[in-house]
Amino acid sequence: MPSEQAVYLGVDVGATKIIAGLFRPRTQGKKSETAAPPVEALSQAKVRTPKSGKAKDLVAAIADVARLAMEEAGTSSAKLAGAGVAVPGPLDREGGIVRYTPNLGLENYPLAAELSQALGIPIRLENDVQAGVLGELVAGGLRGxxxxxxxxxxxxxxxxxxxxxxxxxxxxxxxxxxxxxxxxxxxxxxxxxxxxxxxxxxxxxxxxxxxxxxxxxxxxxxxxxxxxxxxxxxxxxxxxxxxxxxxxxxxxxxxxxxxxxxxxxxxxxxxxxxxxxxxxxxxxxxxxxxxxxxxxxxxxxxxxxxxxxxxxxxxxELGDLAVPAGCAIAAEAELEGVKR
Ligand SMILES: [Zn+2]
Structure with missing residues (x-):
């Protein structure tokens, strides 16, 4: 599969805001400090996290901000190669279950399945900080x-x-x-x-x-x-x-x-x-x-x-986009077996 054309969605679900971004891996030439980062951000969108504490409001807000980012990049979920969503707190990645999030009110919640249904694509769950570090490691301040x-x-x-x-x-x-x-x-x-x-x-x-x-x-x-x-x-x-x-x-x-x-x-x-x-x-x-x-x-x-x-x-170096970028990179790694 030609990963050069593939586009990945990453979403950071935080206690105060939800940030989505679309990313495209770049084919790398010779590795050097000055080369362009191996992922390119195509778009980003942001909304406030709903305060109702209801899971269905949160799912709707995540789906909305993901669609906004896709619109801005001129693409749709049908064209995405993969997608990842990061939340704070422990999770069961295989089962797509959020175990517990003190600030979002989710407990043993099948977030991946609910979002997959809302957006029509498989969703991979990530821990937010681990995704942020992965983003910075591959494309930001920890490169190399x-x-x-x-x-x-x-x-x-x-x-x-x-x-x-x-x-x-x-x-x-x-x-x-x-x-x-x-x-x-x-x-x-x-x-x-x-x-x-x-x-x-x-x-x-x-x-x-x-x-x-x-x-x-x-x-x-x-x-x-x-x-x-x-x-x-x-x-x-x-x-x-x-x-x-x-x-x-x-x-x-x-x-x-x-x-x-x-x-x-x-x-x-x-x-x-x-x-x-x-x-x-x-x-x-x-x-x-x-x-x-x-x-x-x-x-x-x-x-x-x-x-x-x-x-x-x-x-x-990536600021608000560290976590979404990490989600996209992890989704790509899962699909392509890439070990960057
Ligand atoms: Zn403590």
Missing amino acids: ARNAVGIFLGTGIGGGIVIDGKLYTGSTGSAGEIGHMILLEGGPLCGCGNYGCLEALASRTAMAKDAVALASSGKSLPLFEAAGTDFRKFRSSAFEAALEQGDEAAGRIVDRAGFWLGVGMANLVNILNPEVILLGGGVVSRFGKRLREAAKATMEERLMTGLAATVKVVLS
Whole structure:
């Protein structure tokens, strides 16, 4: 089958938005750093995730945004070579079942079958962060890496580990839960029930909780104006705007999150010896540079002599399209047996 002409659909189903993209693999010539990435994005579309908590509304929204992306690329589901849809949380990939998604309200739900029926094509399910790391590995900031770690920061913190050029998924597929490394026993409560996880110290949710404490004491006017004292309203954009206004209180919150991220990264480097760590996710697309500086400095202070020079810390290149691209790449790999 001529994969040059084949087009793949990838969809990232998040707690706040659903993003779909269409992708076409490029035939690769000689491998070089400067060659065009091996997948080309043809279109993308975005909608807000429905808030009803009903599975049928979610399926309808995913199908709608997929159709929008297909329309924009001038194609239809009948012409697609494959399609993948990524969700947060554990899943049964073979059975196409979403086991549990804390933020989407799905539990043991046959999402692949429901979407296949709505769109008229077979759908492959993926874990969102694993798909994001695969996307960056094949077509983004981790291109060419043999040993790497991807850390995605947003509402929570997810991760993916690349060993010898391949995504490492572990014995039951759940490897890379970097957000639940316990860094401060007895620290803030995490969504997983433990105290002091990286996620409870450095996610956007953790920063939002700090911002509420500050805003309610009148210490950060820009943050208070953006979101009041409801921590759910502190989007990454609110922090970005406060940083742009030179608000030092917001800066300290971001630097503290970066500090804990750096402690986690030092542990990962000691255990895995990666050549590169990639930071991605909604937080990073808004104020990744400042976060990276704080995290990198903290990590380097804690690494053994000489080790810091062996690891790069880069930002996501694909941004919002990392997860959809990873879904498309995984769908292609399944169909063509491609091991990129
Ligand atoms: Zn946790």
